[in-house]
Amino acid sequence: MAKVKIGFIGCGGIANGKHLPGMAQQKEYVDLVAFCDLIPERAEKAAKEYGTPDAKVYTDYHELLADKSIDAVHVLTPNIAHCEITVAALEAGKHVLCEKPMAATTADAKKMLEARDRTGKMLTIGYQYRHFPMNQVAKGIVDDGWLGDVYYAEATYLRRRGVPTWGVFTDKSKQGGGPLIDIGTHALDLTLFLMNNYEVDYVVGTSFEKLGTLLDPKFQGQVDSMGNQNSWNNKTYDVEDSAVGHIKMKNGAVINLRAAWAINMAEDNGANNEAYATLVGTKGGLDTVSGQARLNHVVASQPAITMVGNKVASYIPGFSAGPAPVSKEHDIWVKALRGEGDLFVTADQAFVVTRILDSIYESSRTGKPVYFD
Template sequence: MKTYRVGVVGCGGIAWGKHLPAHKRNPHTEVVAFCDIIEERAVNTAKEFGTKDAKTYTDYKEMFKAGGLDIVLVLTPNNMHCPITVAALDAGFHVLCEKPMAMNYAEAKEMLAARDRSGKQLSIGYQNRYRKDALYLKQLADDDFFGEIYYAEALAVRRRGVPTWGVFIDKEKQGGGPLIDIGTHALDLTLFTMNNYEPAYCVGRTFHKLNKQRNTGNAGGDWDVDKFTAEDSAFGFVVMKNGAVIYLKSSWALNIADPTEAITTVCGEKAGADMLHGLRLNTVMNGKQVMIEPDLNGGAILFYEGAGDNPEDLELATFLRAVSGEGKLYVTADQAAVVTRILEGIYESDRTGKPFYFD
């Protein structure tokens, strides 16, 4: 595999915490361009993760015009995912864009159209799919261990875990709160495990009940109550065209005892699975109920030869294999667009007070 030249747009938390360390460990990339509207961030990030001659920018259009890139990472707040991704694809670069794909389904469709006209790869940062429990669950589902999955729960419920940095609590810039931020991971994992991308209708409710409180016990400290315009929790019920249902629960702040983060529960005719206390498979054997707890550390789950086993390394390695033509994407933009479509349906149902029908 050749060495790919990478440009980064957005040099904040997810760049430093996930993508750039993975690029540092991967021998097939060099990060040669860094863009952030805060110049100091671009410069500091280039110093830490860039090549010696890495260039820095405050305007992504200038970066794309300068060229010399193979891949662009879009790591900005959600409202910029669509315009930057479309510009990068149109400039002839492959794109890995962070989740959620877009603010709404119309934007997601613009991104798909840009991908199609460019012929480049577009993937979305749903790294939870590469967790060992998620990989094993997907293999079981594809091997028909569960039979037809007709009931699922997509769970991302924090007790007090409001992200207080950046613009996460700003509805205008992010499109919403926990539903679009972490509910998106849980729903993605659920749809992927079910292999069901055909929603019929949904109902949803969002709540702004705790976001004006102070002295909150929040993991990252108190939030700015004046800036917290997104919901603090959101719940949806999705009916798929084949009759299967998904209960989606998401919160950044909820008075609940047992938090969950980006997990799924699936129930089929033959067996079920949950991730509430590690991955558990629930079925009946010889007339008795049994619960199987797979040992995910004993023996490798071979995603493919040569890749490490942490989700961000696997995400990058898989993306590079698709870019090089040696493999296929594991997270397709078409799948991510359906996640965005359903999230929008839940917000719309909340806004109108009625069920939302997808066609």
């Protein structure tokens, strides 16, 4: 079978941290042939490090999509551009892996679904947390019935002082929001995936614009939990710094979502600086806050806690301190492109995530719940 030809639109942080090293592990099956970025030096650097000898560099994604030899593209741009570029790529006959979130708004996410259906091309979204070992173990616990009927869950990703100080994360015009759409999206996707429940009744929520506009000198120059210098420009900061959401499912279950880049809470997004989920059921409960699947159940009529699975320090190739782990996300994607398996993260599931996030922002603006159809 001929190698699959892949193009990349966006060669910034997430491209170099996850997608380029992840796809480089698949070079037996793929050729990385095209790289596009508004900053040409970024595209040139990516092409030199990861591309084929004849890899092409672009600053206009339309030119990349015009190359009929390219089979699939990764859309790795700021959130606001996901819809426009993904729809154009699908219409150009390319399969698409779009980085999370699917889109900045429900309307844009719907356009992406419609383009997928219209073209018959594959579309998946970059929710890598599902693939983490502890979360795969947690999924097995739920699917094997250890929790019984899951009626309550918490989706959490909190940073005490972790505002991204690179890229355009604090620019609402390019990202659509702050920590809710950036990291809360991971916690929510993970929780919905573990519950296998995407039927939403209504959403109510609030976003807070409190700490992001403050610059406390004592925090400037300190390194945050993500290893970044903890100072940001409070004059240009125009997204929320934290948000909460209450999601009522049609079967009566409830999910409480919390996300923050800056919040005065001692809790700091669990072990390994990751998103985590807490699930409560009629037979037992579990969480992944410790970096493992922690099962809370009853043994011999006594409350018991069982740690299931091994603690693993890193899961993403470009962010690994030691040897780069194999990227399950890209392994599954490449198998799907070769016709050897199905997509693991469907666009329909990701659409629900985007709709919930968008509804939390709307509820915060209006002070009213948002009901789903």
